[in-house]
Amino acid sequence: MYRILLDKLYEDLKIKDNTEISSDLKTYADYGDKVDVTYLEKLREEKQEMKTKIVAKVLEKMKTKNSLIFTDGSVSQDGKVGAAVLIYPLAFSCSQSPPINLSFRIPDGLPIYFAEAFAILKALKYIIQHRSGFEDSVLITDSSKVLLDIKNKNIDKSSHPCIITQIINQIIEIDNITLMWLPGHTNGITQIKLVDKIAKLAAINQEIQQIEYSQSEVVCLIEDLIWKRWTKEWESDITCSYQEMYGLEKGGYQYENRRRREETILNRIRLLQTKLNSGLQKIGLHKDGRCDTCNLRQDLEHFVFECVETLEMREEIKAAWKGNDSICLKEICSKKVYQDIMIKFVLKNSISI
Ligand SMILES: [Zn+2]
Numbered sequence: 001m002y003r004i005l006l007d008k009l010y011e012d013l014k015i016k017d018n019t020e021i022s023s024d025l026k027t028y029a030d031y032g033d034k035v036d037v038t039y040l041e042k043l044r045e046e047k048q049e050m051k052t053k054i055v056a057k058v059l060e061k062m063k064t065k066n067s068l069i070f071t072d073g074s075v076s077q078d079g080k081v082g083a084a085v086l087i088y089p090l091a092f093s094c095s096q097s098p099p100i101n102l103s104f105r106i107p108d109g110l111p112i113y114f115a116e117a118f119a120i121l122k123a124l125k126y127i128i129q130h131r132s133g134f135e136d137s138v139l140i141t142d143s144s145k146v147l148l149d150i151k152n153k154n155i156d157k158s159s160h161p162c163i164i165t166q167i168i169n170q171i172i173e174i175d176n177i178t179l180m181w182l183p184g185h186t187n188g189i190t191q192i193k194l195v196d197k198i199a200k201l202a203a204i205n206q207e208i209q210q211i212e213y214s215q216s217e218v219v220c221l222i223e224d225l226i227w228k229r230w231t232k233e234w235e236s237d238i239t240c241s242y243q244e245m246y247g248l249e250k251g252g253y254q255y256e257n258r259r260r261r262e263e264t265i266l267n268r269i270r271l272l273q274t275k276l277n278s279g280l281q282k283i284g285l286h287k288d289g290r291c292d293t294c295n296l297r298q299d300l301e302h303f304v305f306e307c308v309e310t311l312e313m314r315e316e317i318k319a320a321w322k323g324n325d326s327i328c329l330k331e332i333c334s335k336k337v338y339q340d341i342m343i344k345f346v347l348k349n350s351i352s353i
Helices: 002-012 038-042 048-063 112-129 144-151 161-171 190-202 215-236 241-245 260-270 277-282 300-306 308-320 329-334 336-348
Strands: 067-075 081-088 100-106 137-141 177-181
Touching (some): 038 177, 048 067, 067 112, 067 190, 081 112, 100 112, 100 190, 112 137, 144 161, 144 177, 161 215, 308 336, 329 336
Parallel strands (some): 067 137
């Protein structure tokens, strides 16, 4: 039974090969000086313009004798993931040949950390495969997290230890290589811009590259799968007004720092579970759910938009309204400026909400 469930899960996750990957570090040799993070510190305080100038200089210096490799990862807003490698081999640098580029779309739901590491691993494997022209290589990445984990052999604390281990195992196979951090957002550096673009395009490729999975990657994929199913269910089966009003929010709704009393009011309003008469009626505490003044159904919409008793609050919201469209309840319940007006009104008039 368990086997069947597991196989079904692998099928849903599109994992074809679930063999364990080897994640043993091959050696304890010191490779630390092959990883150069000096610019991480040096450029920290620099202004954008200066950063770009310095990066351009660094690259210019390397051009004459090194083969250059740029790597980048990208995660789109809807969770699609790409990785790219842009290679300028030594042998080609004189002939001005166009660079070689490798791009991969990897499974949805993997984080940017993995994408960046994946690009580095692919680049290193390429160098090992085509040694000539890569006698003296510099690999450039903008992922400080990945690079620091590699440099510090940070296997225990890395969120994807297997791929970091694999990278380290490749580095020690290559004699003359430097992995260097340079900033990613440097407008005007052609190669960095280009590798970023290739990674972004890779994320929308049709074909998804199979990767070697360890537990850390499978966990990401399962979380993504659960999220997608949950979203689908949420959108296809709307059974209450809360669902109708709000979309799913990844990571949940973040409250500002508020007093306890304010938080309670806000929670009731946001969850559409108030003690207004329609809410009381639901639990049998009010005869018809109508507003005592207006004789209309007293729900949150009535309270905000119609009730004669709340005119003052409504005027204040209107005056503060910044949206282009007509005033909507979701916005009023979600943004601090309108929440403040409602809370103030409720407290001032001792309304039981
Ligand atoms: Zn009313």
